[in-house]
Amino acid sequence: MGLSKTEKFTAHQNELAVMSKALGHPARIAILDYLLKANSCICGDIVGELGLAQATVSQHLKELKNLGIIKGNIEGTSTCYCIDEVKWEAISTTFSKFFAQRAACADGCC
Numbered sequence: 425m426g427l428s429k430t431e432k433f434t435a436h437q438n439e440l441a442v443m444s445k446a447l448g449h450p451a452r453i454a455i456l457d458y459l460l461k462a463n464s465c466i467c468g469d470i471v472g473e474l475g476l477a478q479a480t481v482s483q484h485l486k487e488l489k490n491l492g493i494i495k496g497n498i499e500g501t502s503t504c505y506c507i508d509e510v511k512w513e514a515i516s517t518t519f520s521k522f523f524a525q526r527a528a529c530a531d532g533c534c
Contacts (some may be wrong), residue, residue: 440522444513446491451476451484456507458495464506466499491515 430438447453449472458473459465471481481520485505488494492511 440518443491443518444495446487449487450481452488455474455481455484455488456493459505459507464504466502466504468502470505 430441433441433486447456452473455470458470464470467481467485468477470485471478471534474481476484485494485496489496489505493508493515496505497503
């Protein structure tokens with residue numbers, strides 16, 4: 425596989441790509457949906473909710489945590505995860521600004 429050559433793109437384009445990649449798996453979206461509804465939970469709850477293996481859920485949680493959209497606190501032998509509200513808002517704003525851009529087609533071609 426070739427190099428992505430990220431240096432050829434703007435910081436904003438690279439930032440959107442990283443966020444998109446982290447959010448680009450349905451299991452991660454399901455995890456976020458669950459956390460939004462539950463406000464917080466332990467990893468075992470997520471495994472039970474999604475019906476995926478513990479290792480699979482842990483890997484997806486790791487990706488979401490690397491993005492910063494979730495945070496986790498260790499409580500005994502479990503980790504309690506929740507949405508990081510500041511990062512959630514920042515990501516929401518970034519995508520909103522991106523999607524608010526529109527190309528004007530002067531001759532009505534589109």
